[in-house]
Amino acid sequence: MKGRVLVVAGSDSGGGAGIQADIKAITALGGFAMTALTALTAQNTVGVHDVFAVPVDFVMRQMLCVLDDLGADAFKSGMLDRADIISAVAGIIRGRPGIPYVLDPVMVAKGGSRLLQDNAVETLKRDLLPLATLLTPNLPEAEVLVGYPIRTVDDMRRAAMDLRQAGAQAVLLKGGHLEGDVLTDVLVSDSGVDLFSGARLQTRHTHGTGCTLASAIATGLAQGMGLRDSVVRARTYLRAAIAAAPGYGAGAGPLDHGVTMRPDGLV
Numbered sequence: 633m634k635g636r637v638l639v640v641a642g643s644d645s646g647g648g649a650g651i652q653a654d655i656k657a658i659t660a661l662g663g664f665a666m667t668a669l670t671a672l673t674a675q676n677t678v679g680v681h682d683v684f685a686v687p688v689d690f691v692m693r694q695m696l697c698v699l700d701d702l703g704a705d706a707f708k709s710g711m712l713d714r715a716d717i718i719s720a721v722a723g724i725i726r727g728r729p730g731i732p733y734v735l736d737p738v739m740v741a742k743g744g745s746r747l748l749q750d751n752a753v754e755t756l757k758r759d760l761l762p763l764a765t766l767l768t769p770n771l772p773e774a775e776v777l778v779g780y781p782i783r784t785v786d787d788m789r790r791a792a793m794d795l796r797q798a799g800a801q802a803v804l805l806k807g808g809h810l811e812g813d814v815l816t817d818v819l820v821s822d823s824g825v826d827l828f829s830g831a832r833l834q835t836r837h838t839h840g841t842g843c844t845l846a847s848a849i850a851t852g853l854a855q856g857m858g859l860r861d862s863v864v865r866a867r868t869y870l871r872a873a874i875a876a877a878p879g880y881g882a883g884a885g886p887l888d889h890g891v892t893m894r895p896d897g898l899v
């Protein structure tokens with residue numbers, strides 16, 4: 633069974649987002665997670681308190697070691713921190729065109745800390761966007777990438793189409809940051825436009841939702857599922873994990889990534 637996902641992202645010591653969320657989500661959906669760390673954050677549910685950068689050569693070492701030996705069925709990237717890391721990661725992914733790649737353009741943590749340097753956005757657009765099988769921006773990230781405000785689902789549809797024009801093969805623009813009781817994610821791919829809507833779960837425990845969703849989708853692609861089916865399963869898993877959130881911490885708490893492993897947790 634295929635299902636090896638190589639994740640390039642940062643560590644969240646609080647266990648709710650970043651590499652920790654990625655490993656948990658991939659495992660919960662039956663995949664095999666491998667990792668290349670770009671940065672370590674001292675982080676909890678309240679915010680990012682410190683960042684320790686990993687040198688770019690060591691990020692590449694981690695990726696190449698894994699690829700030379702274990703191999704991968706999908707790539708997923710999250711916090712890339714700096715422009716030099718983005719260019720290096722792009723070089724490695726570009727050399728393996730058959731492997732699907734989910735690009736989560738992480739820029740700012742929920743608490744407001746920057747997880748990508750300002751000068752790195754242009755590099756991300758130029759080097760990584762054209763390699764993405766799927767780009768998964770949230771609303772603020774999509775605004776930075778397209779350069780105009782996004783206030784409605786129609787705006788989301790337009791922005792997702794523009795980002796596809798900019799080079800991503802498909803775009804899932806996530807609507808969690810839009811006000812309202814109903815949340816809509818917009819998928820634009822070569823099959824057209826798909827809207828996924830659902831009731832907003834009333835909770836403050838949404839730390840790591842973006843990381844979790846992108847890794848869950850990458851797992852589906854690694855396992856040989858189609859893009860739409862991967863998105864549908866990932867959203868079902870994400871909702872179950874949000875609904876079962878344990879409520880840890882004083883801020884935006886983590887999800888229950890292990891929900892699929894409980895007798896009553898169905899995906």
Ligand SMILES: Nc1ncnc2c1ncn2[C@@H]1O[C@H](COP(=O)(O)OP(=O)(O)O)[C@@H](O)[C@H]1O
Pocket residue numbers: 769770771806807808809815816817831832833834835838840841842843845867870871874
């Ligand atoms: N309260 C919620 N209830 C249900 N789904 C949510 C909730 N908050 C976020 N989501 C879903 O989680 C995913 C990521 O959310 P979003 O907040 O848009 O991105 P990010 O976590 O990257 O900031 C999206 O699929 C969104 O629809």
Ligand SMILES: Cc1ncc(COP(=O)(O)O)c(N)n1
Pocket residue numbers: 641642643644649650651673675710711738740741742743747838839840841842843
């Ligand atoms: C290391 C790391 N990577 C990504 C996120 C974004 O997650 P979120 O937007 O859900 O806070 C984070 N907080 N920390």
